[in-house]
Amino acid sequence: MPVPDFSPGETLTAAAMDSVGLWLVKTQAVGTGVSTIVVNDAFSANYDNYFVTYTGGSASATLNLSLRLGTVTTTEYYGNIIYALPNNPSAILGLSNNNSALWGFAGDGSATGGARLAVNLYNPFQVLRTGMSVAYMGTGSSGAPFGIYSGNHNLAISYTSFTIGTSTGTLTGGTVRVYGYRN
Amino acid sequence: MSKPLIQIDDLVREMTDEEHAQYLEDIANAPSFPADPADA
Numbered sequence: 001m002p003v004p005d006f007s008p009g010e011t012l013t014a015a016a017m018d019s020v021g022l023w024l025v026k027t028q029a030v031g032t033g034v035s036t037i038v039v040n041d042a043f044s045a046n047y048d049n050y051f052v053t054y055t056g057g058s059a060s061a062t063l064n065l066s067l068r069l070g071t072v073t074t075t076e077y078y079g080n081i082i083y084a085l086p087n088n089p090s091a092i093l094g095l096s097n098n099n100s101a102l103w104g105f106a107g108d109g110s111a112t113g114g115a116r117l118a119v120n121l122y123n124p125f126q127v128l129r130t131g132m133s134v135a136y137m138g139t140g141s142s143g144a145p146f147g148i149y150s151g152n153h154n155l156a157i158s159y160t161s162f163t164i165g166t167s168t169g170t171l172t173g174g175t176v177r178v179y180g181y182r183n
Numbered sequence: 184m185s186k187p188l189i190q191i192d193d194l195v196r197e198m199t200d201e202e203h204a205q206y207l208e209d210i211a212n213a214p215s216f217p218a219d220p221a222d223a
Contacts, residue, residue, distance in 0.1 A: 034188045035198075066213065093217075101208070101209065101212065104214035
């Protein structure tokens with residue numbers, strides 16, 4: 001399929017719009033002082049894979065943002081984060097979620113650095129195991145971890161929603177955005 | 184004592200007892216880095 005090349009005033013056809021590779025599915029503004037954010041109607045049969053971001057918000061403390069599919073605590077969340085601190089880059093470190101109730105390193109927040117999350121999800125709506133990959137961006141500076149986190153939800157369940165949690169503290173403001181990758 | 188706030192789409196409210204119990208369990212089991220990152 002060709003790359004879209006639109007002109008000013010052009011009538012967009014279904015074929016042209018269907019060639020757009022990344023589509024904004026949902027935008028969710030975040031309120032004040034919330035500890036948990038549930039985003040419904042995010043996943044559907046329209047897309048197999050999704051990119052979820054949360055930016056522009058503030059955190060009350062240094063925290064990790066977690067991600068859970070749906071809202072109910074289960075087990076079977078697995079993941080590894082490989083990271084280093086800029087002030088000690090020679091030490092490559094790793095941590096795991098092993099059969100956890102959520103993915104624990106989906107994002108980061110700090111009182112002075114804001115809060116950020118960037119997660120790719122693979123097949124959350126399909127009745128398949130859901131894959132996850134994260135670019136973990138610490139919001140601090142020299143002592144903040146930066147790394148790569150990926151994992152698997154080991155249950156073949158169809159989900160339409162997800163939950164962002166905090167390891168401590170609260171979030172205020174910012175926007176959660178859900179994008180679907182064109183199949 | 185008020186419970187933490189949960190946001191469900193556009194609705195922000197206090198957690199129910201069940202949600203609060205799950206939240207406390209999540210906090211208790213939250214993974215963390217060995218040393219707190221510098222909040223610089």
